[in-house]
Amino acid sequence: MKLNRQTVKNKLVFLGTAGARYAAFGLIRQAGGIWINIEGTDIHIDPGPGALIYSHKKGLNSHWLSYLIISHRHLDHCADINHMIEAITLGGKRKKGVLLCPEDAISEDPVVLEYTRNNLEKTVIIEEGLEIPFENGKIRFPIKHIHGVDTFGVIVENRKEQISIGYVADTRYFDKLIEAYQNSTILIINTTLKNPKPSIPHLSVPDAEKLIKEIKPELAILTHFGRTMVSNKPWEIAKTISDKTGTKTVAAWDNMIVDAKSRKVIKQKR
Numbered sequence: 001m002k003l004n005r006q007t008v009k010n011k012l013v014f015l016g017t018a019g020a021r022y023a024a025f026g027l028i029r030q031a032g033g034i035w036i037n038i039e040g041t042d043i044h045i046d047p048g049p050g051a052l053i054y055s056h057k058k059g060l061n062s063h064w065l066s067y068l069i070i071s072h073r074h075l076d077h078c079a080d081i082n083h084m085i086e087a088i089t090l091g092g093k094r095k096k097g098v099l100l101c102p103e104d105a106i107s108e109d110p111v112v113l114e115y116t117r118n119n120l121e122k123t124v125i126i127e128e129g130l131e132i133p134f135e136n137g138k139i140r141f142p143i144k145h146i147h148g149v150d151t152f153g154v155i156v157e158n159r160k161e162q163i164s165i166g167y168v169a170d171t172r173y174f175d176k177l178i179e180a181y182q183n184s185t186i187l188i189i190n191t192t193l194k195n196p197k198p199s200i201p202h203l204s205v206p207d208a209e210k211l212i213k214e215i216k217p218e219l220a221i222l223t224h225f226g227r228t229m230v231s232n233k234p235w236e237i238a239k240t241i242s243d244k245t246g247t248k249t250v251a252a253w254d255n256m257i258v259d260a261k262s263r264k265v266i267k268q269k270r
């Protein structure tokens with residue numbers, strides 16, 4: 001199913017569901033990040049490898065984007081950032097778009113090239129608690145994560161329409177996440193690991209279950225799967241979490257579309 005300027009309204013499009021190096025760079029699944037439209041404003045979070053192509057294939061025109069967000073500088077979250085900036089700015093022909101990223105994405109050994117970045121309207125460095133109001137809502141960064149590099153999750157919200165999309169980006173589990181993402185109507189959790197591995201700062205299935213149980217969103221979405229997750233039928237894992245927590249939980253698939261207002265996954269051919 002292809003989207004257009006009208007049908008993209010208030011949709012979330014999962015342009016990738018792969019997490020970490022084997023799944024993302026072994027192309028076990030796509031890793032193009034998440035496109036979110038809130039009442040007509042387009043936001044792309046974590047444009048990993050292939051983001052430009054995968055969005056184009058879904059009918060999403062990168063020229064529409066107003067905000068590009070990088071949760072952290074790992075390449076499965078930002079490999080296509082320069083391509084996306086070129087698309088938004090028509091190769092530097094027009095000043096458009098705002099980049100929100102951690103400081104270490106643009107300082108030493110930057111993942112965003114200076115020459116593409118200079119064509120944007122502006123770049124804003126993410127800090128814990130940062131809020132960016134826009135015409136149709138607000139983008140918030142409620143808490144700094146624990147992930148080895150500067151990492152921040154995101155909340156995109158429109159209170160009037162009762163939309164609050166929490167994106168729990170890569171992180172080690174810690175209890176403060178619960179408070180940070182409270183009141184999310186849709187909670188997206190980067191669930192890279194099936195079982196907790198203390199040496200790897202990623203969330204696992206039991207961590208995701210705990211967050212869902214405590215935060216109680218109307219819809220929980222697991223994504224950013226490592227290869228063990230992919231081979232263990234994440235849709236069955238999601239079903240088990242739904243049964244245990246009473247919160248509808250789905251495992252995202254590549255190109256899945258969700259309606260932000262009804263919190264429903266739109267049935268579609270892949």
Ligand SMILES: [Zn+2]
Nearest residue numbers: 072074147170
């Ligand atoms: Zn990462």
